[in-house]
Amino acid sequence: MNSNRPGVLILSHCGFSFLEDLKEELHRRQLRCFVLSSLPLPEHVPSRLEQIQTWTDRLYTTDSHQLRLEDVQNALQTLRKSGEQVTCCISVWEGYRHLMAAANASLGTYDIDAGQALALRNKLNVRNRLAEAGLSQANAHALTAPVLELLKAQDQRYFIKPIHGIASYAAFPMREDTTWNALEALRLASAEDTVYASAFNDGLAFMAENYIPGHEFSFETLLVDGQVHVVAIHEKYEVTETAETVLEDSCTTPPVSLDQAQIVAGLHWLENVLGCMELKWGCYHVEARFTGEHWDLIEINPRVGGSLISHSVEAVTLGHSMLSLWLDLLLASQDDAQPRKELVQRLAQYGWRADGTSAQSVATFFRVYFAKPGTLSSVTLNELPLAPVVKHILLKAGDVIPAHAREVFLGQLLWTFERASQASELKHLASISATALDIRYQAQSH
Template sequence: MNSNRPGVLILSHCGFSFLEDLKEQLQRRQLRCFVLTSLPLAEHVPARLEQIQVWADRLYTADSHQLKLEDVNNALQTLHKSGEQVTCCISVWEGYRHLMAAANAALGTYDIDAQQALALRNKLNVRNQLADAGLSQARAHALTAPVLQTLQAQSARYFIKPIHGIASYAAFPLREDTTWKALETLRLASVEDTVYASAFNDGLQFMAEDYIAGQEFSFETLLIDGQAHVVAIHEKYEVTETADTVLEDSCTTPPASLDQAQIAAGLQWLEKVLTCMALRWGCYHIEARFTGQHWDLIEINPRVGGSLISHSVEAVTHGHSMLSLWLDLLLASQDDHAPRDALAQQLNAFQWQADGISAQSVATFFRVYFAQPGTLSSVALNELPLAPTVKHILLKAGDVIPAHAREVFLGQLLWAFDRSRQAEELERLAHLSATALDIRYEPGTP
């Protein structure tokens, strides 16, 4: 039996993708929860599906590890025939962003176009489009063996990444010892990565772009009728570039190394980027670097940021997580302008203003812990003089971590504190958090 309450369709990848967080947001709004998930990995069947079945009002499972448009259309048709009212569709898995957009178009909910979602994921085209518009000082080249050889013969610095990528998978600076054979090895390995393989379109293809030096930041942005509302700016406080990927170890907001004028310049540049890409609607996690002289793009993600970005936004806005705000935007995205105007007015109270200031009184710091290949024997939170506000331990004893060219999240911790104490707290937490988790591996783990 269904009810008269409307609901939201969540597109889940392999049974996860912030499902519990989204469920909580829907329950808070007294909305029904409809889940369409791709097939979970073998080690999560049937347990994960049974977990979701307990709280989802409707659960549909595809027969493969990757959702297709046909799966989404079938779910919508089944829900409609069952008498369910679907208000909108949401997915935090970037590989399904175009499917979410297509579903919202069918439901009459404002969203970006499905083709726009796909176009944003082509990092080669986005880079060169912005370069043509004078908004990026870097250019990108599709990599082949001869192109790789040509670039290595030059004195300039380059950065290699997949044209369609996700989670810093196989993204790293070009080195003298980088070989085409090594890239082919990464490409072949990506095919075997069941969870991430779908994010690479028709297989991993590499590009090389001019290296962008400087500190990295992200703008957590909501677009309403073409008006950008930046609700948080995160600084990637510690970043590690390894041989095969880039690890974003810790983040803080507000940005610690920028002054008001530099933030204002970043916001102005961001507005131009959004206009250039013809974006007028949606939720975005936009990564950029400030070189000391100018701002330049890393990538535009048409979704909430990963890790604890959403929780960090919740702390600095006193209760409005990025997931919650995105859901509010989707629910306000009907023909009536009143809900959209009300949301824009709400965001104005805590967003970053064009002059580079915000009224936010809370700062955050969070650290992500990455697993190394091997078998975990134990993971525990050490006793700390300052307890974290948010604690997520994602792996457990006995879990086996394969060797992939991407990060494997083990856990994450977030601290919130008064913005006036940010400088001293950052120095303290950067040291304290490094050993906050006691992580141990079985003998034989490298």
């Protein structure tokens, strides 16, 4: 028997995608929780679905590892027939962002449209559109074997990435020894990667763009009726570029290497970028680099940032995670203007202002730990002088890590401290966090 309480439809990829976090947010708001998930990987069947079934109000699954538009339409129809009231749809899996947008359009909830969601995922078109508008100094080229040879012959640095990518999968600086065969091998491997394959739009196609130097940052952004609200600015404190990917090891907010004028320039540039892409609604994790002279785009993700970005936002806003704020925006995006007004007032209170200042008194630092190929024998958190406030250990003894061209998250830890002491705390935390997790692997038997 369903109650008259409205609910939210969550689109889950293979049984995951921040499901537990979203469930908590819905429970807090006394909303019903509906989940539509694509089929989990064989190692998670049936256990993961049984787990979700225990706390969801309604669970629908498909027999494919990838959700399609008709799956979403069928779920919405079934919910309606069952007398359920669906307020909005949310998904943190980027490959489903256009499906979420289509669902919200049919529910009468303001969001970007499905076409915009798909357009944002085409990194080649986004880059060249911004370059034409004078908002990016980099140009992008679709890669073929001859184009690769042509670019390698030039005296310039380039960065290679999938045209439709996800996370930092197969994204790396072009080198003299980068060959078309190596790219082909990555393309073939990607087709075998069940979890990520769907995000590549029918197989990996590569592009090369001018390399953008400088420190990397991300703007955690909410757009309400064309108004830009930046809730946090994260600086990627340590980044490792490997042969096949870029690993973001640690992040901090507020940014430490920018002065007020550079933040003002960044906020102004961001508004122009979002305006150029004709975006008016939604939640965005916009990654950018500051070269020392100008701001330039890495990518626009139409969703919350991954890893501990949402938790970091919760710490600096004293209780409002990015996920929570995105839900608030969706729930306020019906035709009643009052909830939107209230949300805008709240965002103005703890977000960044046009003059490059914010009222935030808390700073955060978080580190992500990546697994190496092999079999884990143990993962333990060491005793530390300053304990982390968020601890996620994602793998356990006995887990086998395959060799992939993408990062495999092992765990993540987040610390908070007074913003006033950020400079000294960072040095200390960067050092102690590097060995905070004791990670051991089983010896290889030959």
